[in-house]
Structures are given as C-alpha cells and as structure tokens.
Amino acid sequence: MAISGLFDIGKTALLTTRKALDTVGNNIANASTPGYSRQEVVLENIPSGIFSRTGLTGRGVRISEVQRMYSSFVSLQMRNESSLQSYYEKYNSLITQLEDVFNESSDYGISPSINSFFNAWDEVAQYPDGYAQRAQLLQQAETMTVRISQAADTLSGQRSEILKSTTDLIKKANTYLHQLYDLNEKIAASPGALDLKDQRDYTLEQLNKILNVTSYEDNSGRYAVLIGGTPLLDGGKVYELKVELAGTGYMQVSAELPTGDVDITNTVTNGELKANLQMRDNVIPDYLNKLNAMAINIADQVNYYHRQGYGLDSSTGNNFFNNLSNITDSSVSGALSSVTIASSVTYGLHAGKIYQIDYNTTGGAGYQQEGASGIYWRVRESSDDGTTWTAISTGSVTLSADTATTPDYRTLSFNGIQIRVDGDQADLLTDTSGSFDLSISMNAASQMSVSLTDPNKIAAAASSAMLPGDNTNAKTVAALLDQAFMEGSTITDFYAAIVSSVGADSSASEGNLKFQTALVKELETRRQEVSGVSLDEEAAKLLNYQRSYEAAAKMITVADELFQTLIAMTGR
Amino acid sequence: MRITTRMFYDNFLAGMNSNMQAIVEASEQISSGKRVNRPSDDPLAMSRIVGYKKETSQITQHKRAINTAKDSLETMDSTLTTLSSVLSRAKELAIKGASGTETAQTRAIIAQEVDVLLQEAVSLANTKVGSRYIFSGYQSTTAPVDSTGAFAADSNIVKINIGENIDISLNMPASELFNDATALPSTIDTNPDNSRYILKALNFLKQSLSDPNVTTQDLQNSIGYIDGVNDVLSQKMGEVGAKLNKVADIADFLDDRQFNVTKYLSNDQSADVASLVTQIAQRQTSLEGLRQVTTEFLSVNLFSFLR
Numbered sequence: 083m084a085i086s087g088l089f090d091i092g093k094t095a096l097l098t099t100r101k102a103l104d105t106v107g108n109n110i111a112n113a114s115t116p117g118y119s120r121q122e123v124v125l126e127n128i129p130s131g132i133f134s135r136t137g138l139t140g141r142g143v144r145i146s147e148v149q150r151m152y153s154s155f156v157s158l159q160m161r162n163e164s165s166l167q168s169y170y171e172k173y174n175s176l177i178t179q180l181e182d183v184f185n186e187s188s189d190y191g192i193s194p195s196i197n198s199f200f201n202a203w204d205e206v207a208q209y210p211d212g213y214a215q216r217a218q219l220l221q222q223a224e225t226m227t228v229r230i231s232q233a234a235d236t237l238s239g240q241r242s243e244i245l246k247s248t249t250d251l252i253k254k255a256n257t258y259l260h261q262l263y264d265l266n267e268k269i270a271a272s273p274g275a276l277d278l279k280d281q282r283d284y285t286l287e288q289l290n291k292i293l294n295v296t297s298y299e300d301n302s303g304r305y306a307v308l309i310g311g312t313p314l315l316d317g318g319k320v321y322e323l324k325v326e327l328a329g330t331g332y333m334q335v336s337a338e339l340p341t342g343d344v345d346i347t348n349t350v351t352n353g354e355l356k357a358n359l360q361m362r363d364n365v366i367p368d369y370l371n372k373l374n375a376m377a378i379n380i381a382d383q384v385n386y387y388h389r390q391g392y393g394l395d396s397s398t399g400n401n402f403f404n405n406l407s408n409i410t411d412s413s414v415s416g417a418l419s420s421v422t423i424a425s426s427v428t429y430g431l432h433a434g435k436i437y438q439i440d441y442n443t444t445g446g447a448g449y450q451q452e453g454a455s456g457i458y459w460r461v462r463e464s465s466d467d468g469t470t471w472t473a474i475s476t477g478s479v480t481l482s483a484d485t486a487t488t489p490d491y492r493t494l495s496f497n498g499i500q501i502r503v504d505g506d507q508a509d510l511l512t513d514t515s516g517s518f519d520l521s522i523s524m525n526a527a528s529q530m531s532v533s534l535t536d537p538n539k540i541a542a543a544a545s546s547a548m549l550p551g552d553n554t555n556a557k558t559v560a561a562l563l564d565q566a567f568m569e570g571s572t573i574t575d576f577y578a579a580i581v582s583s584v585g586a587d588s589s590a591s592e593g594n595l596k597f598q599t600a601l602v603k604e605l606e607t608r609r610q611e612v613s614g615v616s617l618d619e620e621a622a623k624l625l626n627y628q629r630s631y632e633a634a635a636k637m638i639t640v641a642d643e644l645f646q647t648l649i650a651m652t653g654r
Numbered sequence: 655m656r657i658t659t660r661m662f663y664d665n666f667l668a669g670m671n672s673n674m675q676a677i678v679e680a681s682e683q684i685s686s687g688k689r690v691n692r693p694s695d696d697p698l699a700m701s702r703i704v705g706y707k708k709e710t711s712q713i714t715q716h717k718r719a720i721n722t723a724k725d726s727l728e729t730m731d732s733t734l735t736t737l738s739s740v741l742s743r744a745k746e747l748a749i750k751g752a753s754g755t756e757t758a759q760t761r762a763i764i765a766q767e768v769d770v771l772l773q774e775a776v777s778l779a780n781t782k783v784g785s786r787y788i789f790s791g792y793q794s795t796t797a798p799v800d801s802t803g804a805f806a807a808d809s810n811i812v813k814i815n816i817g818e819n820i821d822i823s824l825n826m827p828a829s830e831l832f833n834d835a836t837a838l839p840s841t842i843d844t845n846p847d848n849s850r851y852i853l854k855a856l857n858f859l860k861q862s863l864s865d866p867n868v869t870t871q872d873l874q875n876s877i878g879y880i881d882g883v884n885d886v887l888s889q890k891m892g893e894v895g896a897k898l899n900k901v902a903d904i905a906d907f908l909d910d911r912q913f914n915v916t917k918y919l920s921n922d923q924s925a926d927v928a929s930l931v932t933q934i935a936q937r938q939t940s941l942e943g944l945r946q947v948t949t950e951f952l953s954v955n956l957f958s959f960l961r
Contacts, residue, residue, distance in 0.1 A: 113659055181692050186704050187923070193704050197711040204715050208722045208814050211786065211794050543792075551792035551812055557821075563712070564818065574708045582701035585693025592694060603668060607661055614658030621956030 085648065087141065088641035094142030095634030098125060101145055102627045109615045117284030119152045119613040121276060150276040153612045157283055160605045161290045165352040167602045168291040170595040172357035177588040179240060180361075180369065183233050184584045192233060193577050195226040196380075196563075203560035206542050211394070211550035216537035223532045227403070230377050234527035237370045244362040245325075248333060251292055251355055252325045258289040259307065259320045266304040267318070273303055294352035310349025312337050332363040365587070370527070372580050377527040378406045379568050384559055391541025391555030392548075398541065404533040406526040436464040438471060439494065439503070440517030441510060448473030452483045452492055455507045461496050483507075659955075666948040673941040680934045683925040690923050699922040706919040712818070713912045719816045720905050726783050726824040727898050733781045733788075734891045737852065740771050740778070741887060744856055745880045747771075751863045752873035758866040765863035772856040776803060779832040779853070789828035798828035803838035803853050805829045817904050822897060831890055841865075842872055849882025856880075 102123045112118040126146040130139050186193050202219040209215045265282040269275055282305065289295055289307070295314060297307045307315035314321050314337055321337050323346075328334040335350060336343040350356045381403035388402040441459045445451065449458035461479050462471040474496050483492040491504040501520065510516070534540065543552035568576040683689055693700045750756065751764050779789050779799040790798035790807030800806040809827035816822050829835070833853040842861045848854045859876040862868045 114663075178692075178694075181694055185692050186700060186707070187686075187688055187691050189707075194707060194711065197708050201711060201715040204719065204815065208719055209784075209786075210812075548792040548808070548810060551786070551790075551794035551825075552810065553812060553814065557813070557815060560815070563708075574705060578701035578704040581693050581704055582697040585695070585697030585700050588692075588694035589697055603664065606664060610658045610661050610664075611656045614656070614660045616656065616658040618659075618956045619656075621960060625956075625960065 085641060085644050088644070089638060091140075091142040092634050092638040092641060094128060094144060095637070096631060098123075098143045098145055099627050099631040099634060103624065103631070105148060106620050106623050106627065110617065110620050113615040113617060113620075117280050117287070118615070119150045119276070119280050120615050122149045122151060123147075124149055148276065150279065151613050152279075152283075153609070156605060156609045156612065157287075160602070160609060161287050162294070162352075163598065163605055164287060164602050165290040165294045167595070167598040168354050169352045169357050170591055170598050172354040173361065174588070174591045174595045176240070176244070176357060176361045177365070177584070177591055180237070180366065181584050181588045183236050184369075184581045186581050192226075192229045193574065193581075195222070195229040196573055196577070198222045199226040200560050200563035203556055206540060207553040207556035207560055210542040210553040210556060213537060216394075216540045216542075219540060220532060220534065220537055223402070223534075227530045227532055230373065231528045231530050234370060234373050234377075234525065237366050237373070238525070238528065241362050241366055244358050245327070245333065248325050248355065248358045248362075251358065252323050252335070255289060255292045255355075256320075256322045258285050258292070259315050259322065261285050262289070262305060262307060262315055263318070263320050266315070270302050270304055290353065292353045293350050293355040309337070309346050312339070312344050312346050312349070333359055335359070369580060369584065370525075372576075373527040374525065376568065376573065376576060376580075377530040380573060381406045381526075381530060383562055383565075383567055387555065387559050387562070388541050390544070392543040392546045392552075393536075393539035393541050394543075394550055395536075395538045396546045396549065397539050398546065400539055400541065401533050402540075404529070404531050406529065407521065437496075437499070437520040438462045438464070438517055439501075439520060440515065442515040443511060448476065450476040450479065450481055452481060452507070453485075455483065455511070457507060457510050459492070459494060461494060463497070662948065662952060666944065669944050670941065673937045673944070677934050677937045677941075680930045680937070684927055684930050687925055687927075688923050689925045696922075702922050703919060706915050706922070709915050710912065710919065713908050713915065716816050716818075716908055717905070717912075719814050720901055720908070723814060723816055723822050723824055723901050724898070726788055727822075727894055727901060729781060729783045730788055730826060731891070731894050731898060733778050734887060734894060737775060737778050738884070738887055738891065740774055741852070741880060741884050744768060744771050744859060745877065745884070747863075748859050748873070748877045748880055751859070752870070752877060758868075761863045761868070762866075765860050768856060768860040768863060772803075772853065772860055775832070775852055775856055779828050788825050789832065791825065791827045794825075799832055799853065803833055803857065805833050805835045816901065817908065820904060822901060826890065826894075831886060842868065844872070844875065848875075848879040850886060852883045852887065854879075855883045 102125070105121050105123050109120055124146045125143050127140040128142045128144050130141045185191060199219075199222045202215070202222040205215045206212070206219050262282060262285050265278055265285065269278050269282065272278075286295075286297060286305065286307070293309060295307050295309050297305050300306055300317075304318065305315065306313065306317070312321075314323065321339050323335060323337055324343075325333055325335050333347070334345055335347045335355065336345050347359065350359060385401045385403055385405065389399050392398045393400065439459065439461050441452075441457055442449070443456055443458065445458040446460070448462070449460045451458050459479075459481055461474045463474055464471055478496055480495040481492060484490065485507060489504050489506045489509075491502050493500055493502050495501075499520075540556075542556035543549050544554040544558075545552060563574070564572060566572050566575075571579070682691055690696045690699050690703065747764050747768055751761050756764070776799050780797045781788055786794040787796065787798055787807070790796055791810040792812065793807040794812075796807050798805060798807040805828050807828065809829045811823040811827070812825045813821040813823050831852060833851045834847065838853060838857040840861070842858065842865055844858075845854065848858045855876070858872075858879055862872045862876050865872075
C-alpha cells in the first residue's frame with residue numbers, strides 16, 4: 083500500500099470522529115428534551131479489498147449507522163400506563179372539587195344547616211306562640227335550602243365545566259392526530275429521520291394521555307392509530323374526533339369516518355377523556371340524585387306534617403317548602419282517598435318525567451293484580467317530552483297491599499319511587515277504573531325553597547281549637563330528624579353516607595394515583611436507562627473522540643513526515 | 655444499570671415533592687387543628703363526625719329546652735310556695751274567725767283581709783313566664799282565671815322534649831288547682847269542690863266571714879276546706895319539685911353526654927399537634943439532606959474536570 087493511503091485513513095478518521103462528536107454534541111444539547119432518545123454512532127472498519135500475504139488491512143473507518151437507543155417495549159408500556167395515570171390524575175382533581183361540596187369538617191356544611199333547621203322547629207315547639215322563634219325557623223329553613231341548592235348547583239356547574247374541558251381535550255387530540263399524520267409522511271419520505279421518530283413517539287404518548295389508543299407501524303413505516311378497532315389515523319388519512327351531547331344529556335364521543343360517525347364513547351377506557359366522561363355522566367349524576375332524593379324527602383315529609391297542622395292564624399293545609407312532587411287526579415275518582423309519596427330515592431336526571439298510575443278490574447298488558455282482590459294496577463312513564471306513554475313492566479313494579487287498616491292502602495314501588503295509595507278495595511271495585519298522574523320535579527335539590535313567608539302560618543298546632551299554645555305538630559316535625567324515612571335511615575345517616583362515599587372515592591383515587599405515578603416513574607427510569615442522556619458518559623465520549631481526532635491528525639503529520647523523508651531521500 | 659442525568663432530576667423532584675406535600679398536609683392539620691380536613695382524609699371518621707356533630711347540636715338544643723322548662727317550672731314552684739303562705743295566712747284567719755270571741759263586725763274586717771288574699775291567689779293563678787300564662791293550658795295568651803274567678807282557659811298540658819324521647823310538661827292547668835269553669839258564688843255555697851279548689855275555698859271563707867248570719871258549722875267547714883286545698887297544693891308542689899329534679903338529672907346527663915360526644919369528636923377530628931410537629935421536623939431533615947446531596951451531585955460532573 084502506498085504511503086498516500088495513510089492520508090486517506092487519517093482523513094476518514096478525522097471526518098468520522100467529527101461526525102461522532104456531532105452526535106455527542108446533539109445528545110448533550112437534548113439532555114433535557116422530553117421524549118428524546120440518545121443517539122450513538124456505530125463505527126466500522128473500511129475493508130481495503132487488497133489481499134496481502136499477511137491478510138487484509140483496512141482503509142480507515144466509517145460510520146455504519148447512527149443508532150437511536152430506544153426500547154419499543156418500554157415505550158408501549160409507558161404509553162399504556164401513562165394513559166391510566168393521566169386518567170387518575172384528572173379523576174382525582176375532579177373528585178377533589180366534588181369533595182369540597184360535601185366537606186363537613188367545617189361548621190358550615192349542609193348537615194349543620196339541617197340540624198339547625200330541625201332545632202329551630204324544636205324551638206318553635208318550646209315557644210309555639212313566639213313570633214321570634216317562628217321567624218328564626220323560616221330563616222334556618224332558608225339557610226338549609228340555600229345550602230342544598232348551592233351544592234346541587236355546584237355539581238351541575240361542574241358538569242358543564244367538564245363539558246367545556248372535554249371539547250378542548252378533543253381539539254387537542256385532533257391536533258395530535260394531525261401532527262402524527264405530518265410526522266408519518268415525513269418519516270415515510272426519509273426513514274432515517276431519527277429525531278422525527280422521537281417526536282412521533284412523544285406525540286403518540288401525549289395522545290394516549292387523552293385517550294387510550296392502540297397503534298401499529300405499517301409496511302411504509304407509518305403509524306396507524308385506532309381506538310377500540312375504530313381507525314383514527316390510517317393509510318395517510320385522519321378521522322377527527324368530536325364530542326356532543328346525546329339526547330340523554332350524556333356526552334357522546336365519535337370518530338368522523340367517511341361512512342358516518344362512529345360512537346366510540348364506550349371504548350374510551352383510560353386517559354383524561356375517560357375521567358371526564360366518568361365524572362360528568364356517572365359519578366356526579368349519582369351524587370346529584372342522592373342530593374335530589376334528600377331534598378325531595380325532606381320537603382315531602384315536612385310538607386306532609388305541616389299540611390296537617392294549624393298556623394297561629396288558623397290556616398291549615400299549607401306547604402312549608404315548595405312542592406317538589408306533584409300528584410294530580412287526571413280522571414276524577416272518588417274511590418281513591420289519598421295518594422302520598424312514601425319515599426323517592428332515585429329518579430332520572432333528565433326527567434321532568436310524568437308517571438301515570440291507573441287501575442281497573444279487568445287487567446290487561448302491563449297490569450298486575452293486587453293480591454286476589456280483582457283490582458289491577460299499571461304504571462306508565464312518559465317519554466322525555468311527555469308525548470308518548472310506555473308501561474313499566476310488571477317485573478319492575480312492586481305492589482304490596484295492606485287491608486288491615488281503614489282505608490285499605492297499597493304501596494307501589496318503581497324506578498326508586500315508592501308511593502302509597504289509600505282507598506278501600508271495595509270502593510275501587512265498584513269504581514272499576516281510575517288513574518292519577520305523578521310528577522317529580524327534576525333537579526329537586528336546586529329547586530328546593532321555602533314557600534312559607536308568613537311566620538304565623540307555621541303550623542305548630544295540631545288543632546285550630548288549641549291555638550296558640552299547642553306545640554304537638556311542631557314537636558312531630560322536629561322529631562323527623564331522628565326518623566328513618568330515607569331508605570330506612572335518618573337524614574343525618576343518609577347524608578353521612580354520601581359524605582363518606584365521596585371521601586372513600588376520593589381517597590381511593592388518590593391511592594390509585596400515587597401507585598400509578600410510582601409505576602410511571604419506574605417506567606420512566608427504565609426508559610432513561612436505555613434512552614436517557616448521561617452527561618458524564620457524553621463527557622467521556624467527548625474526550626474519547628477528541629483524542630481520536632488528535633491521534634488522526636497526528637497520523638496525517640506522521641504520513642507527511644514520511645513523505646518528506648522520502649522526498650528528501652530521492653531529491654539527493 | 656445505566657444511570658442518566660435525568661434520573662437524578664426526576665428523583666430529586668419526586669422526593670422533594672413528596673416531602674413538601676407531607677409538610678403541607680401536616681401544617682394544614684396544625685393550622686386547622688383538625689386531623690380530618692376533607693372527607694377523603696378519613697371517610698369513615700368523616701361520617702362519624704357528621705353523626706357526632708348532629709348529636710352535639712341536639713344536645714345543645716335539649717339544653718335550651720331544659721332552660722325553658724326550668725324557667726317555667728321554677729316560676730311555678732315559687733308561685734306555689736307563695737300560694738302556700740297565702741293559705742297559711744287564710745287558715746290563721748279562718749281559725750280566728752271561727753273562735754267564739756269574734757263578732758259579726760270583727761269577722762267582716764277579717765273578711766276584708768281574706769278578700770285581699772283571694773285577689774292575691776287570683777293574680778298568682780294568672781302568673782306569666784315571659785308573655786305566657788303558665789296555668790292556662792294551650793291558651794297561653796288567655797288569663798286562666800277571669801274576673802268572676804272562673805277558669806277560662808283549657809286544661810291541655812304543654813310538653814317539650816328535653817332529651818331523646820324524654821319530654822316534660824311545662825304548665826299546669828289552673829283547673830287542677832285554682833277553680834273549675836264556674837264563677838265564684840257570692841253567697842255561702844257548701845260544695846265538696848270547696849276542698850279541691852283554692853279560689854273556692856278562699857271565697858267560701860270570705861263569704862262566711864262577711865255573712866252576719868253565718869253558722870258555726872260554716873266557719874268550721876271553712877277551716878276544713880282550707881286544709882283540703884292545702885293538701886292538693888302540697889301534692890302539686892311535690893309534682894313540680896319532682897319535675898325540677900328530673901330536669902336537673904337530665905341536665906346532668908346531657909352534660910355527661912356532651913362531654914363524651916365532644917371527646918369522641920375530638921378523637922376522630924382533632925389533630926395530634928405534637929406528633930405533627932415531629933413529622934414536619936423529620937420531613938425537613940430529609941428535605942435538607944435531599945437538597946444538599948442533589949445540589950452537590952449536580953454541580954459536579956465530568957465536564958468540570960476537562961480542560
């Protein structure tokens with residue numbers, strides 16, 4: 083081999099080392115870039131192709147490839163787990179807000195206002211003729227209804243906030259999808275673009291934090307993105323997501339496929355979007371319903387007893403709270419003496435629903451017989467707009483009759499509502515048919531208010547002949563605080579159960595979040611192990627390549643000196 | 655295992671965050687004095703706290719009711735005591751009137767004093783607590799004894815709750831002690847009711863003493879009647895005394911109960927400040943260590959030694 087070959091070898095060494103130093107420099111520059119994968123040059127010998135007796139010698143060094151230090155398995159796990167983590171993170175922040183509504187650690191929550199309300203009744207029982215006590219009772223009632231309706235309003239407000247944030251989230255998801263599309267195209271055009279691959283993985287991870295998508299790399303190096311089998315990004319096409327309110331009032335997330343929108347709401351199982359869906363359309367309605375049930379039961383019970391009593395002005399039959407349920411006799415029927423709501427626990431959030439309850443002596447579809455009496459009952463519910471009626475199947479209506487008292491009564495339970503219908507069986511049989519409507523105001527809790535304005539109308543007395551000192555009715559109402567009229571528990575217990583259930587939910591989500599965060603941190607460590615930049619390591623490499631560069635330069639000097647020697651020799 | 659620079663940052667951040675969080679939580683508990691500051695801190699304790707608070711508020715309310723009951727019963731007690739001295743004086747006068755030394759004229763003078771006693775008894779029957787008559791049943795704004803001396807109210811008993819399922823009557827209808835619904839007669843009227851009703855007994859004495867043609871038997875009877883109503887009065891005084899005892903007992907019980915419930919509430923709710931302060935100190939130590947190690951470690955790397 084000629085001496086000039088040494089120059090070549092030196093030159094390749096200089097160029098390659100320069101390139102390697104570039105990589106080190108880039109690694110150092112991106113030490114803190116999220117999603118960046120460390121790059122490493124792989125050097126190889128350039129074979130000379132000249133065979134000598136002593137064997138092959140090389141012609142220098144070259145870069146065989148620049149490697150992206152990346153573990154696709156860790157990345158996949160990271161995507162899944164961080165999707166779950168962002169679900170818990172969002173869920174936890176939302177439930178914390180919910181918790182504030184039911185926070186009873188202070189002395190100004192809902193429960194103290196309920197206590198004060200019933201205490202005020204007790205105060206009226208002590209001074210049935212006292213104006214101050216009565217005025218105080220109205221004041222306390224006002225405070226209680228405000229607390230309860232404020233809580234309900236906050237919950238409803240939170241639902242609309244979540245809807246807004248979901249709209250933003252969907253916009254963000256669509257932006258990520260378009261970014262992925264762009265990156266896909268660039269990577270397909272130049273498969274060696276390592277930085278772009280990093281960016282694409284990072285974007286995919288961000289998308290996963292919003293909703294749990296699956297992805298695979300197709301033959302052309304493009305990522306296809308799917309959610310539960312529905313494509314969002316496929317073969318160079320983006321199918322955008324959108325969110326809207328379905329007829330039920332719940333959020334519906336769909337993908338806009340060319341063949342039409344596909345509802346993907348139920349396939350979202352993780353990510354921030356799931357937390358929003360879960361909280362807005364599942365958790366909050368549940369607590370709102372409980373709050374509504376509490377409001378309606380307190381109002382119904384207090385009203386029921388209040389109507390029987392007499393005010394200082396001898397007035398009777400007044401409601402204390404505004405009526406949250408309404409019973410109308412649509413076809414006049416003298417056989418039914420009274421209908422009362424025994425308890426109502428849950429009802430549809432979107433109701434304004436009307437129930438029609440009717441009886442006859444012949445039966446028919448949807449009717450069931452009251453014991454062996456020959457009287458048949460049926461319960462129908464209206465559609466949301468109140469135009470069509472659907473019978474509730476007999477399996478979902480529990481009917482039990484009591485003939486031991488006068489008048490006979492029967493209780494009908496359906497959709498969490500229990501009503502008691504009074505009327506002698508014999509009368510009903512003679513009457514042959516009848517019906518009445520029952521409606522329960524939706525958002526009872528937020529509509530709860532005191533309808534009484536005149537303290538003198540507070541019915542403390544059980545009889546108009548016993549005014550003004552009779553306190554028996556006030557005592558009965560005051561005693562409601564200890565009566566188990568809410569699903570078999572007292573108001574305090576019922577409310578305490580709501581509070582501890584919110585607390586347990588929040589505490590569990592906090593625990594889940596901590597666990598998941600630790601898991602993601604562990605995965606991040608593992609990813610860092612493979613992909614992360616160690617400055618010490620880069621410094622060592624820097625030194626290494628610097629020395630190589632120096633050595634290569636030295637080699638060129640040596641080659642030059644060799645030439646000099648040769649030229650000097652021949653020139654003599 | 656490869657160690658990278660990011661790992662240190664991440665670990666430092668996570669460690670600092672968890673320590674800071676613990677310090678924030680502990681200092682929140684110290685500043686609020688409460689261990690449970692939101693339902694998730696201890697869901698079960700929170701639901702017990704709701705229950706205890708309800709009980710505390712009920713106890714406070716029952717104590718207010720006890721004060722109302724005490725007001726009424728103590729007034730009634732002192733009214734009856736005054737009434738008892740009225741009757742003693744009446745008996746002295748009755749004995750004096752029945753003695754043979756008195757003439758119709760002197761008896762008429764005694765009758766005047768008896769009339770004063772009768773008026774006093776009527777005004778005692780019309781005793782009020784605040785704006786309420788205590789002897790007039792539910793008709794708390796109507797004077798129980800009218801100008802004719804007849805009972806003009808009703809005989810209902812006003813009861814209030816002073817404990818869970820414990821009630822006590824606040825009043826006593828005048829018809830049990832003073833008079834029934836008939837007006838006081840203006841003549842000598844021998845009637846067995848005279849030994850049941852104080853006003854009737856006093857009126858009989860007054861009528862007997864003021865009637866010049868009174869018989870010795872009537873004068874003797876008037877002493878018997880006064881003894882009779884005195885028995886009724888002592889019985890009533892005994893009842894009121896028993897009620898006052900009951901009220902005092904319940905008040906003691908409520909004090910005990912309140913003490914206990916407050917203790918339970920405090921067990922569930924109050925922060926253990928001493929242990930919290932220790933916790934904070936511990937966290938601060940580890941935080942300090944973390945800061946020192948991290949800053950020292952991160953301030954030096956291989957680059958510092960290259961030149």
